[in-house]
Amino acid sequence: MPDRSAPPAGAADQYKPVSVLAGAPPWLEMRGITKVYPDGTRALENVDLVVAKGEIHGLLGENGAGKSTLMKILSGILPLTSGRILLGGREVSLRSTHDALAHGIGMVHQHFSLVPTFNALDNIILGRGALLASPARAAARARIRRLMEETGLHVPLDIPVEQLPVGTQQRIEILKTLDRNVDLLILDEPTAALTPQETDQLFTVLRGLAARGTTIILITHKLREVLALTSAVTVLRHGRVVGSRLTEGATAQDLARMMVGTERMPDVKARREHQKSEPVLRVAGLTVKGDGGQDVVKNVSFEINAGEIFAIAGVTGNGQSELIEALAGLRPIARGRVYLLGQPINGKSPRELYRMGIAHVPEDRHRLGMVAQFSVLENSILGVHHEPRFRRGVPGTIHWGKVRRYARDIVRRFQVVTPSLSTPMRSLSGGNQQKLVVGRELSKSPSLVIAGQPTRGLDVAATAAIRDLLVDIRNEGKAVLLVSADLDEVLALADRIAVMYEGEIMAILQKDQFDRERIGLLMGGVRDGSAAG
């Protein structure tokens, strides 16, 4: 149990890297963990993980490598298929989160586990105390105040968490877990929604916790975070352990090689330089309202030219989603004008916008871009299904033969790996689903492609393929609006970058102004005064 009486100040400085690999005795041992899902997918194969008390251990791997699955087993959310878990040398059975918490194991999830309508206080005391007793809010409030002082994690306790920014929700998650007196704190991609500055602050807190005896496992795919924080790291690939090593002395290249194996992230395709031409999209003073009725995109103006990738960077939830929904006709425009090739598009429906030349690869492809239960064939005409070219004699009848030819063409050209055209979309891997969605949208021969988080959740090969496609259409002289929370992706692909923060565009940067740190500051709302327009 962390020693709460230790002086908070300077605790982070006292952190000395601890690791089993450096001779410390093992405390947590996961031995031979195998996880097979009911559908036969083998998510983990004979995985070993050994961590010492007070260690900060990194769990590194690509999306889908099995990191989260392993930790969900450790926190009692998923049952394991075979293997053993030992804590302090004794075997433990973790059949529920309840069990895990009883053993002092707590997990902070990537998708926050907060009840959106509850305030922070109720979220923290949820699930505790006698059933019919009144919630002990007063005592909890005092306890959490103390905890906030100790850790430096300050949050408002009485506002429903759905009204709080994601960074704050993240802190509530950590407080919630710490309040359970956990000895082992698991964090799943905790920095996904944080600015670089907030990330630094979080790491300071974590070092302080470890210095006082809390063991920490950090799930991440970001090499920089592993190097900055952990004492040792275990790398997973395709559900197997590639290896464990001390962080000290490791380089980003070493870890990257372990993480992606021989599959090297291919360079992004060469871009052809060409003359600046007519703006394809012109956005003037655009304001869009969010679901709650408040302005979430505020008076935004920009232009996108033919033959360029215009990227919008920013922490998720700063109005990017609403912006692209408005441009795609899925959300009303509150104020401002938008022109596509000189034609106003205010108030047009998605179908009209498609006819005018907008293709849209939606951020949330599972919710918007496809129907999971439909076959590949049926998904390939989503949005163009009403067109005369897919009709046959009897009025209004879809000519499935013609659709088949069309779908086969998309599958071939965009290298979608699928057993057949009649396979349900949900049976495809995420990368192939996305290739079909992108292929379908590009087959609409658009003049503007709106791409929202096009590589989120995809493996290396699929990511590279999608990025190449985006550069291809840029090279063909089309305009691309790319919205991505992945700064590396934005830096690699964009001709110009706009940084969004709380619904406003902080700055629009030209290629020669790209600078990671400056963009990081802008993403966190810090304007540098020299922002170029």
Place this chain on the structure above:
Amino acid sequence: MLISSLILGALHAMVPLTITATGEILSERAGVVNIGLEGILLISAFAAVVGAEAGGPLAGLMVGLLTGALLGLIHGIIAVYFRGDQTVSGVGLNILALGVVAIGIVDRWGAAGFHRVERAFRVPPLSTPLGPMSPMVIVTILLAALTWYLLQHTNLGLKIQACGENPAAADAAGVRVERVRLFGAVYAGALTGIAGAYLSIDWLATITENLPAGRGFIALATVVFSRLNPWLAVLGGLIFGFFDSLGLVASTSQALTRVIPYQFIQMMPYVVTLLVVAGVIGRFRAPAASGQPYRRE
């Protein structure tokens, strides 16, 4: 005289709507929706008569409660553990009830479709200045208060709300989502069972093949009206109950039925329910995960 009979009539018609709605409020807060309330009302109304004729009105109420709880349990197991389709299960309950009670009445009393409950087996009324009033009116208020207290002022209430809003979060906090949801389903069933007993061995003093006559669905409308607040379910029950009893009172009044055909008077509660639900619903937000099975991973 007319005023006091209207007030009493509204109170008496409120009881089944509010008790049923109150139970369903807790269940929906926990994430289980039951559109089989109509069927539970019917079966427990029947069971209560059997119980009352064997052991008196209190036994009848208890049998009604237990029958309802059992049916709620079946629905809950299907919804929670089998992750079944809650709406389909509810529809099944409604159809099953029609068969069980139709056959039960014939089997028990030899008469098809109808059986009158003798005074000795009915819940005895209290005498009030307005006239004889069922003690179940008070029980209704107590149940609404109990439900409100459970939801708003206990740790269990927090768990229930978390299970309806974000079961994954509740799970991560160590709440046993399945048990909480099952509790909700059984609670709704038990309360609906009391309401069913009230219909047969108290208010209407009879059991027929279709005794609830849509009151299970009006109770669902009351749940919508209440925005899942038990006190508003009392108000909603009173509004719907007023028109229900107005229909009952008015259709026996010769003077009125000469002007308005009694069929239209009897139609009134359904029309009013539609109008109120259409008018009030506005920005009603059901718990985010209500009606959806919870699956880990």
Place this chain on the structure above:
Amino acid sequence: MDPRPVEPQELDAITRRERRRQLRAALGGLAEILIALVIGLGVGALVMRGAGYNWRLAYEGLLIGSFGDQWAIADTLASATPLILTGLVFGLSARAGYFNIGAQGQMVVGALAAVAVGAHLSAPPVVAVTLAFLASALAGAIWALPPAFLKATRGVHEVISTIMFNWIAHYTALYLVFNVLNDPRSAERTVRVLPGARLGALIPGADMTAAIFVAVGVAVFMYWLLWHSPWGYEMRIAGLNPSALRYAGANPLWSVNLTFILAGLAAGLAGATQIIGRPPTYALYGDLSNVRNLGFDGIAVALIGRNHPLGIILAAIFIGAMGAGARMMQIMAGVPLDMVRIVHGTVIIALAAPEAWTLLGKFLGRARARRAPAPPAPAKTVHR
């Protein structure tokens, strides 16, 4: 989710696995329905035994009454006719994501329209029949519109609105039957439709008429609509992933209305089949007994038929057989007609929980594993 990217050389294996999966799913679906039917009949038998009836004799009567001879079969098909239509009402709506239980009311209104037109409009037979069908389809569609409108504009849940409209239709019908469409010569039914508007029995002495071709025709139309037209394509999107509907360029408001209107048309036709297509009455009974519960039975039909037009036809024949055979069951074993409802309800409840069987299998598997000698290898095995 497969954590690994799919290699082309694995394709063959995937294709085989995929085919097996599809076949298993199809067989599993059929097995689920069969198990549910067996459970329903089993519970029915238990209830009959408990109530002191001879359940074997009852089921024998049910079988003789429904499939015993050509007249019995014709009666079964006659009973199935309205059920195909009301089943399609629910099935089409469910495919589009709506729980439309308004078939009952829409059908009652359709029956009223058939009486009104059929009894008062003298025209050549084909014209009269066609007009009566059209009028009842139209009436059903009009009755379906307010719930659709309330759903689209006010967010009123269709279960509540359609049930309320069922009751309103019920009392409206009672009023009209006694006050407007009443027959001076008979207190217990409305006026009868004119001979020109009547469909005759296909087999003398049985109830089946050409109305069954109308029902099957509507089923074929629904099949074409759902799987071969862009509108049905959009309806299925609405049912499976409503968020994708606007993305796909469809108008959700239009989709709700189209679904409810088409469903209402079918419900109205179901009402007409009971008036102009069902000898010998050709009128609506004062207690509405010749349209009683047909709408609700349609829900059972659609659920058992898995909301597929072909499945709905087969399920309607099954439920229709129980309806047609119930009278013989009553005669032979003295069991009340409503017994069949216990079977329907149980079948539906059993169908609501397909995972029950998987879980039951798991449970039995675990119990068997416990009895068998402990497996040697891993210390902790969680059966999947």
